[in-house]
Amino acid sequence: MQIADDLKKLRNVGPAxxxxxxxxxxxxVSQLAECNPDELYSRLQSETGVAHDPCVWDVFAAAIHQAKTGEALNWWAFTPVRKARQQNGTF
Structure with missing residues (x-):
């Protein structure tokens, strides 16, 4: 299965x-590199009809960053960005 082989190679992409x-x-990974974490997070909530933990955005941001740049940062490196956006109302 391509999704298991391709995306599984990214640091922060586990089963969930x-x-x-x-x-x-x-x-x-090439599809993911074209994505925006805000758009994916919003779409996931729309598609599932469930509010997802904001940390899902962090994982999306980290995975997209790695897909675009090859740099594998931990998902929590993106948490301060999200939290700052939450505080100023842009998340």
Whole structure:
């Protein structure tokens, strides 16, 4: 299965993230590199009808960053960005 082979190579993409990407029809790293974490997070909530933990955005941001740049940062490196946006109302 391509999704298991391609996306599984990314540092922060475990079974839960792969399930989310399947819901979002993201199957490859190259597809992911074209994505925006805000858009994916919003779409995931719309598609599932469930409010997801904001940390899911952090995982999406980290995975997209790695897909675009090759740099594998831990998902929590993106948490301060999200929290700052939450405080100023842009998240």
């Amino acid at each position: 993230a792969r399930k989310d990407f399947a819901v979002l029809r993201i199957e490859t």
